[in-house]
Amino acid sequence: MDIKPSSIFMPSEDVVARVIEDELIIVPLVAGIGDSNDELYTMNETGKAIWLRLDGKKTLSDIAVELSHEFNADIDMIEHDVLGLMEELTSRKIVVGQE
Amino acid sequence: MSLSASKYVYTKLDLHTIPGLTFAGVMESVLKKNIPFRFTAPGISMTPFIRDGDVITIEPVAIPLRRGDVVAFVNPFSEKLTVHRIINISQAGYLIKGDNISDSDGRVPFSSIIGRVACVEHCGQKVWLGIGFERIIIAWLSQHGLLPILMRRIWPLIKPLLGKWF
DSSP states (O other): OOOOTTOEEEEOTTEEEEEETTEEEEEEEETTEEETTTOOEEEOHHHHHHHTTOOSSSBHHHHHHHHHHHHTOOHHHHHHHHHHHHHHHHHTTSEEEEO | OOOOOOSOOEEEOOGGGSOHHHHHHHHHHHHHTTOOEEEEOOOSTTTTTSOTTOEEEEEOOOSOOOTTOEEEEEOTTTOOEEEEEEEEEETTEEEEEOTTOSSEEEEEOGGGEEEEEEEEEETTEEEOOSOSTTHHHHHHHHHTTOHHHHHHHHHHHHHHHHGGGO
16 A cells, blocks of 8 residues: 555554553454564654554644644654554554555 | 644563553453463463463353362562462462462452463473362462472372373
8 A cells, every 4th residue: 555645544453552651562463363572562652653653544744743743743753753653553453554 | 632644653561561450451351252362471479380381271150160270369468469279268368379389379369360370381382280179288288388399209109101282
């Protein structure tokens, strides 16, 4: 899938994610089992802020605009981060795109 | 706070750095979706049924827990994630204890139970956990402090008979 600012993503049904004590933890489900021996992931503040906005409705561009307002940061830089993260998460099947 | 241009926003988590309560929270999140959770168990408190480094699969508690079941719970006193056996059930909660230790964990309320152990693997092979009918005998022996002694004396004799299970 070509990842563009107009793309829309949401968390895959094959992961369970939860914020615990301010830390986002993602558990990929392998063969229907949450297997911590396989891979658990966390994200830094940037990744968490992006992840929490992946609702299957907002475009990546919308998310970048929101974050640039919230954190008073350069929108181009944020959009670059958002697209980069989506590429990484898509390749690991952690998120799915909405066509 | 401001966002940085950090590229590496997504990193693999080192399990050894996760506090017990956080790990319990992760497990609870998975089980709440009616999905089993698998992890490597540290410690010897459930030896010989669960040995250090064995892989445990925890399932959601779908039916009432029974005496002798092995459960994952957050110990309300120590606040540690623990996997031990129910040795007695009363209105006050579950009396839970490790098979290989002398002191119980005390009465644990149902709300502290995260899930039930469904299976244990040692070096990739499923092992006998003692959660069939024999769980009642194991729980009774454990409650009366006889299990560790019995296991130390009898285990070397019965282990060869169990063959592939251990």
